[in-house]
Amino acid sequence: MDSSIQDQPISRLDSAFSNFLTQRSVINVKQKAALQSLLENLSYQQSQGHSCIHLDHAEIQLILASGLTAEQQIAPLKLEQNRLYLYRYWFYENRLAEQIKGLLATAPPASYEPLINRYFIELIDETDWQKEAAILSIKQPFSIITGGPGTGKTTTVVKILALLQELATTEQHALHIALAAPTGKAAMRLQESIGFSKSSLPCSEKIKQLIPETVTTLHRLLGAQPPSPYFKHNASQPLVYDLVVVDEASMIDLALMSKLVDALKPNSRLILLGDKDQLASVESGAVLADLTSALPSHTIELKKSHRFQGDIKDLALAVNSQSVDDAWKLLNTESQQVALLSEDLVTYIAKQYTSYLAQIKNKADFTDIYAEFLQFQVLCSNRQGEFGVVEINHKVEEKLHQQNIIHITGQWYIGRPIMVMQNNAAMHLYNGDIGICLFDEGAGRLAVHFLRPDGSIKKVLPSRVPDHETVFAMTIHKSQGSEFDECLCVLPAEINPVLTKELIYTAITRAKSKLQIVSSYAVFSQALHRRVERTSGLFEKLSK
Numbered sequence: 001m002d003s004s005i006q007d008q009p010i011s012r013l014d015s016a017f018s019n020f021l022t023q024r025s026v027i028n029v030k031q032k033a034a035l036q037s038l039l040e041n042l043s044y045q046q047s048q049g050h051s052c053i054h055l056d057h058a059e060i061q062l063i064l065a066s067g068l069t070a071e072q073q074i075a076p077l078k079l080e081q082n083r084l085y086l087y088r089y090w091f092y093e094n095r096l097a098e099q100i101k102g103l104l105a106t107a108p109p110a111s112y113e114p115l116i117n118r119y120f121i122e123l124i125d126e127t128d129w130q131k132e133a134a135i136l137s138i139k140q141p142f143s144i145i146t147g148g149p150g151t152g153k154t155t156t157v158v159k160i161l162a163l164l165q166e167l168a169t170t171e172q173h174a175l176h177i178a179l180a181a182p183t184g185k186a187a188m189r190l191q192e193s194i195g196f197s198k199s200s201l202p203c204s205e206k207i208k209q210l211i212p213e214t215v216t217t218l219h220r221l222l223g224a225q226p227p228s229p230y231f232k233h234n235a236s237q238p239l240v241y242d243l244v245v246v247d248e249a250s251m252i253d254l255a256l257m258s259k260l261v262d263a264l265k266p267n268s269r270l271i272l273l274g275d276k277d278q279l280a281s282v283e284s285g286a287v288l289a290d291l292t293s294a295l296p297s298h299t300i301e302l303k304k305s306h307r308f309q310g311d312i313k314d315l316a317l318a319v320n321s322q323s324v325d326d327a328w329k330l331l332n333t334e335s336q337q338v339a340l341l342s343e344d345l346v347t348y349i350a351k352q353y354t355s356y357l358a359q360i361k362n363k364a365d366f367t368d369i370y371a372e373f374l375q376f377q378v379l380c381s382n383r384q385g386e387f388g389v390v391e392i393n394h395k396v397e398e399k400l401h402q403q404n405i406i407h408i409t410g411q412w413y414i415g416r417p418i419m420v421m422q423n424n425a426a427m428h429l430y431n432g433d434i435g436i437c438l439f440d441e442g443a444g445r446l447a448v449h450f451l452r453p454d455g456s457i458k459k460v461l462p463s464r465v466p467d468h469e470t471v472f473a474m475t476i477h478k479s480q481g482s483e484f485d486e487c488l489c490v491l492p493a494e495i496n497p498v499l500t501k502e503l504i505y506t507a508i509t510r511a512k513s514k515l516q517i518v519s520s521y522a523v524f525s526q527a528l529h530r531r532v533e534r535t536s537g538l539f540e541k542l543s544k
Contacts, residue, residue, distance in 0.1 A: 010040050010041075010043075010044050011044070011047070013043070013047075014040045014043040014044045014047070015040060017039070017040075017043045018035075018036045018037075018038075018039035018040040018042075018043055019036060021039055021068055021076055021077075022035050022036040022039060024067075024068070024076075025066040025067055025068055026065075026066065026067035027062070027065050027066055027067075031062060031065070031066075034062060035062055035063075035066055038055075038059060038062065038063075038084075041053060042077075042084055042086065043086075045535070046086060046089065046284055049280060049281070049282070049283065049284055049285065049286070049532075049534050050284065050534050050535040050536065051085065051089045051090075051092075051093055051254055051284045051285050051534070051535065051536040051537070051538070052080075052083040052084055052085040052089065052090070052093075052535055052536060052537060053083070053084050053535060054082050054083060054084075054535060055079075055082050055083070055084050056082075059084075060079065060082060063077065063079050063084060064079065074087060075087060078090035078091075080537060081537075083535075083537050085537075088255075089254065089255075089284055092254050092255050092258040092259075093254060093258070093285075093536060093537055093538050093541070094541070095258050095262060096254065096257055096258040096261055096262075096287075096538065097538060097541035097542055099258075099261040099262055099264075100142065100261060100291070100295075100542060101542070103141050103142040103261070103264070103270060104140070104141070104142055104295075104298070112135070112138045112139075112163065112167060115163055115166055115167070116131065116134060116135060116138075116163065118202050118203075119131075119134065119159045119162070119163060119201075119202060120134065120159070129147075129151075129300060129301070129302045129303050129304065130152050130155070130156040130159070130302060132300050133145045133156050133160070133300040133302060134156060134159055134160050134163060136298070136300050137157075137160045137164075137269075137271055138160065138163055138164060138167070140298055141267075141268070141269045141270070142269070142270050142271075142295075142298055143270075143271050143272070143298055143299070143300070144249070144271075144272045144273075144274075144288070144291055144292055144295070144298060144299040144300070145157065145271065145272070145273050145299075145300055145302065146273075146274055146275060146276045146288070146292055146299060146300070146301050146302070147275065147301055147302030147303065148275055148277065148302075148305060148308065148313075148316065148509065149275070149305065149308040149316075149483075149509045150305040150308030150309075150313075151302035151303065151304060151305050151308075152302055152304075153247075153273045153274075153302060154190060154193035154194065154197060154247070154273070155193075155197050156302065157245055157271060157273060158193075158194055158197040158198060158201065158211065159201065160271065161177060161211045161243075161245070162201050162203045162207050162208070162211060164243065164269075165177075165207050165210045165211065166203060166207055168242075169206075169207070169210070174210050175210070175242040175243050176240060176241050176242045176243075177210075177211070177212050177241060177242065177243045177244075177245070178212070178216070178221060178239065178241040178243070178244045178245070179191075179194065179212055179214070179215040179216070179245050179247075180215065180216050180217065180218050180221045180244065180245070180246050180247075181215060181217065181218070181246065181247045181248050181481065182217065182218055182246075182248055182251040182252055182256075182481065183217065183248070183251070183430060183431065183432035183433070183480075183481045184217055184429075184430050184432060184433040184450075184452075184453060185432055185433070185434065185481045185482045186247055186248040186251070186480075186481030186482070187215040187216060187217055187247075187453040188215070188451070188452075188453045189247075189481065189482070189483065190215045190247045191213060191214065191215040191453050191454075194211070194212075194213050194215065195213045198211055198213070214453065214454060215247075215453050216453065217430050217453075218246065218252070218256060218260060219231075219423055219425060219430060220425070220428065220430075221233075221239070221244075222239075222259060222260065222263055224423065224425035225425070226423065226424065226425050226426065229255075231259055231263065233263040234259065234262055234263050235262050235263070237263075238263055238264060238265035238266075239263050239264060239265055239268075240265065241264075241265070241268060242265075242267075242268050242269065243268065243269040243270075243271070244260075244264060244268065244269070244270050244271070245271045245273065246260070246270070246271070246272050246273065247273045247274070247481075248273070248274055248480065248481045249272040249273060249274035249287070249288045250274040250275055250276065250278045250279065250280060250281070250288045250289075250480070251274075251281055251282075251480050251481060252281055252287055252288070253281035253282070253283035253284055253285050253287065254281075254283070254284045254285030254287055254536070254538075255283065255284065255285075256281075256283075257285070257287045272288065272291070274288050275509070276288055276289055276292050276301075277320050277502065277505055278480065278502065278505065278506045278509070279476070279477060279480060279502045279503060279506045279532065280502070280532055280534060282477055284534075285534065285536055285538070286532070286534040286536065287538065289534075290536060290538040290539045290542070291538075291542070293539055294538070294539045294542035294543045295542060308509075310337050311330055311333075311335045311336075311337040311338045312337050312338055312508065312511055312512075312513075312514075312515055314330055315327055315330045315331070315338050315508055315515070316505055316508045316509055318330065319501055319504050319505045319508060319528060320501065320505050322501055322528050322529060322531075324524070324525045324528045324529070327524075327528065328521060328524060328525070331517060336514070337513065337514055337515065338514075338515050338516070338517075339515075339516050339517075340516065340517055340518070340519070341488060341516045341517065341518045345387075345392075345490070345518060346392070346395045346396060346399050347399065348488070349378055349392070349396050349399075349472065349473070349488065350396055350399040350400050350403065350405075352376045352486070352488075353373075353376065353396070353400070353472060354405060355372060355375070356369065356372045356373045356375070356376075356415075357400070357405050357406060357415050359372045360414060360415050360436075360438065366436070366438065366449050366451070366457055367451065367455075367457075369436060369438070370434075370436065370449075370451050373417055373434075373436065374482075374483075374484055374485075375484065375485045375486065376484060376485065376486045376487075376488075377473075377474065377479065377482070377484040377486075377487055377488075377510070378392060378396075378472060378473035378474070378487075378488045378490060379473070379474060379475070379476045379479050379487055379488065379489045379490065379507045379510060380392060380473050380474070380475055380476065380489075380490045381475070381476055381489075381490070381491050381492060381496075381498055381499055381503060381507075382475070382492055382496065382498060383475055385492055385496075386492065386493060387490050387491065387492045387493065387518065388492070389469070389473045389474060389475055390469075392472070392473040392490065393469070393470040393471070393472050393473050396472045396473070397470065397472070411462075412437050412446055412462045413437065414437060414438060414439055414446070415436070415437065415438075416436070416437040416470060417434060417435070417436050417437075417470065417471045417472060418434070418435050418436075418437065418448065418465065418468045418469065418470060418471055419432065419433070419434050419435075419468060419469060419471040419474060419478060420432065420433040420434075420435070420465070420466050420467070420468050421466070421467045421468055421469060422466050422467045423466075424466040427460065427464070427466065428452075428458070429450065429458075429460070429465070429466055432478060432481065433450055434450070434471060435448040435449060435450045435460070435465065435468075436448065436449050437449075437462065440459055443459075445461075446461075446462055447459040447460060447461060447462070448460045448461075448462055448465050473490070476489070476503050476506055476507045476510075477503075477506075479506070479507070479510050480506060482510060483510060483511075483512055484510055484511060484512065485511075485512050485513050485514070486511060486512075486513060486514040486515070486516075487507065487508075487510050487511035487514070487515050487516075488515075488516050488517075488518070489504070489507040489508070489515065489516070489517045489518070489519075490517075490518045490519075491504075491517065491518060491519035491523050491524065491527065492523065493520070493523070494523065495522075495523055495526045495527065499523065499526070499527035499530065500527060500530040500531060500532050501527065501528045501529070501530060501531055502531065502532045503527065504524075504527055504528060
C-alpha cells in the first residue's frame with residue numbers, strides 16, 4: 001500500500017486490542033513493547049481493508065516467540081510465510097482459496113458450438129468479447145466477467161443463462177438459478193436489466209421462462225441470522241442452486257465471498273460480474289481484483305462500451321490510466337457531459353432536488369418519486385469535514401427549509417431521503433437501501449417508503465428504521481451498485497487518505513449523462529496518483 005495513505009492515527013480500539021493480546025503473550029517486557037506496536041499496526045491495517053501484513057525476519061521471530069500463534073491449532077494469530085493474519089481472516093482467505101480450487105476441478109459440459117452462434121452475430125475484424133465470455137462460462141464452472149459501464153455484462157450473462165438452460169434441458173434437467181448482488185440497489189438494477197434483456201433472446205418461451213428475473217441480496221440468499229455473523233446456508237447446509245450469478249462482485253469482501261463459495265452445493269456453477277477497476281470492498285480484501293489477477297484463464301474483460309460514450313467515458317479512461325492532465329483538460333472544456341462546478345455548491349444542489357420534492361408535493365406515485373430522486377446524486381469522498389456528507393446534507397436541508405420547499409419540525413419530515421447504514425435481515429432492510437419519508441394517507445402518519453427489488457413498496461415507521469442517515473449526499477463508497485442520470489462529485493479542499501484514482505473512477509462511472517466535479521487541481525492530481533493496493537495472500541494461494 002502507498003505509504004503516503006497510511007497517515008490516519010491508530011484508534012483506541014487498535015490499542016486496546018493489541019494490549020489485550022500482548023498481555024497474554026509469553027515474552028519479556030522489552031519484547032512486549034515491540035509486539036504491541038506490531039499488533040496495533042495489524043489491527044489498523046485490517047480496518048483499512050488489508051487481510052494481513054508483511055513481516056521482516058525479526059518480526060517473524062517475535063511472533064513465533066509470543067505464543068499467540070500455532071501451526072495446527074486455532075490461535076489468535078496466524079503466521080504464513082512472511083504474512084501475519086488475525087486467525088479469522090486467514091481462515092476466510094484459506095477456505096476461499098480451497099473452495100475456488102474445488103470449483104475449478106469440475107468437469108466441463110457437452111458440446112455447445114451449434115448453440116453459441118445463434119446468440120452472437122459473427123463480427124468482422126474484431127473480437128466479440130461477449131461471445132468469448134459466454135464460451136468461457138459454458139466451458140468452466142467458475143468464471144469472472146469484468147468490464148466498465150455499458151460493456152454489456154448483464155446482456156452477456158442473460159445469454160449465458162439461456163445457453164446453459166438449453167444445454168441442461170437437452171439432458172432433461174433444467175438448472176435452478178439464483179441471481180444476487182451485494183446491496184438492494186444493485187439487486188434492483190440487475191433485476192431491471194435481466195427483465196429488459198430476456199425479451200430479445202433468440203430462444204423459445206420455455207427457455208425464457210427458466211431464466212429467473214428476481215434478484216436478491218447476498219445476505220438474503222445465504223440466510224442471514226442476526227445478530228450473529230453466521231448464515232443459514234454453509235458447507236453443511238448448502239444452497240439448492242445449480243448456478244449462482246453475482247453482480248457488483250468488487251463490493252464483496254473476503255469474509256462474505258468465503259461464505260458464499262462455502263455455501264455452494266457440489267458441482268454447482270458460479271459467475272461473478274463486476275468492474276475490477278472500481279473501489280474494493282469497504283471491509284477486508286480486494287477479492288475481485290485478486291481473483292482476476294490470479295485466474296486469468298477464468299476471466300474475460302468486456303472491452304467495448306455500447307452505451308457509455310463521449311466525455312464521461314473519456315474522463316473515466318483518463319482517470320483509470322492516471323493521465324492527470326488529460327482528465328483535467330476534459331473538465332475544463334465546454335463539454336455538456338463533464339465539467340467543474342461553477343455555481344455555489346449548496347444552492348446548486350438544492351436546485352437539483354426541487355423537481356423530486358415537487359413530485360412529492362403533487363402526490364405522485366411513489367415509484368415516480370423514487371425514480372425522480374435517482375436522477376441526481378451528490379457523491380462525496382468523505383463523510384466528515386467541510387465538503388463531507390454530513391455537512392452537505394445539513395446545509396442542503398437548511399437551504400430547502402429556508403426556501404419553504406421542505407418543512408423541518410424534527411428529525412423526520414416529508415421528503416427526507418435516507419440511506420440504511422446497517423443490515424437488518426428481520427426487516428429485510430440492508431446497508432445501502434434508500435428510503436423516502438412520505439405521509440402515508442392510509443395510516444394517517446409518516447412512513448419511510450422503500451422500493452423492493454420485486455417492485456413492491458415496503459413502508460416502515462420512522463422509529464423502526466435501522467441505523468440510517470439523510471442522503472441528499474452520500475459517500476462514493478455507498479454509491480457503488482447505483483447509477484444516476486447526473487452526479488456531482490465533491491472532493492475536499494485538502495488531500496486525505498481516502499482519495500485514490502479508484503475512488504474518482506467509481507464516482508465518474510455512476511453518472512449516465514452528466515458529471516460535475518468540485519475540486520482543485522492539486523487535490524485532483526494527487527488523488528489520481530494514488531492507487532488502492534491491499535495486502536493479502538489470496539493471489540499467491542490461487543496462483544500455485
